[in-house]
Ligand SMILES: O=P(O)(O)OC[C@H]1O[C@H](OP(=O)(O)OP(=O)(O)O)[C@H](O)[C@@H]1O
């Protein structure tokens with residue numbers, strides 16, 4: 001069986017609403033941050049649907065015995081936000097995954113070459129191979145950043161099939177690179193835009209996600 005990258009654009013009215021707020025150039029930073037929190041929440045909700053491990057139990061209600069299902073708190077789950085902009089999705093993601101371990105990764109693109117370089121790496125030397133990883137990364141543009149992120153994770157024992165990326169706006173160059181290198185992973189995004197311009201910005205996109213989040 002040939003694997004192919006799966007990219008989901010959940011048709012949810014709240015995702016559409018908060019995406020429109022985030023795209024709008026007139027949205028101030030304070031509201032932009034709220035939109036990112038909400039997108040983090042709803043994209044995480046969609047991404048963990050068939051991914052979060054559960055265990056079946058038998059319960060006693062006040063009236064009778066019945067079957068139940070709990071989230072399996074012993075299965076390792078990690079969130080790896082990509083700084084800076086990935087932090088903006090964290091409040092929403094963490095609300096739904098309160099037991100997850102958080103490992104920060106900081107990447108910045110060189111504005112001239114668009115090459116991504118890592119300036120902060122809080123990953124452990126090795127992960128338990130059963131670890132599920134959620135990556136909050138708001139923009140997948142040229143793909144340079146996310147390909148470097150995946151290399152850091154896989155060399156520490158992460159199986160790409162256990163990885164889900166939540167991203168607000170994605171573009172074909174990044175999705176093509178991910179598809180070629182890591183066809184078993186899954187991406188949950190609010191939009192797939194048409195192009196990346198010469199400055200490395202997604203068009204129509206939402207501008208610079210980091211600057212708009214932090215008012216810089
Ligand atoms: O797919 P790529 O072309 O690599 O671009 C995507 C990256 O660009 C932005 O980060 P940026 O370097 O602007 O840093 P910031 O989050 O600190 O603003 C964005 O948050 C992504 O991490």
Ligand SMILES: O=c1cc[nH]c(=O)[nH]1
Pocket residue numbers: 085139141200201202203205206207208209210
């Ligand atoms: O459009 C883009 C592309 C990369 N990073 C951003 O913040 N915006």
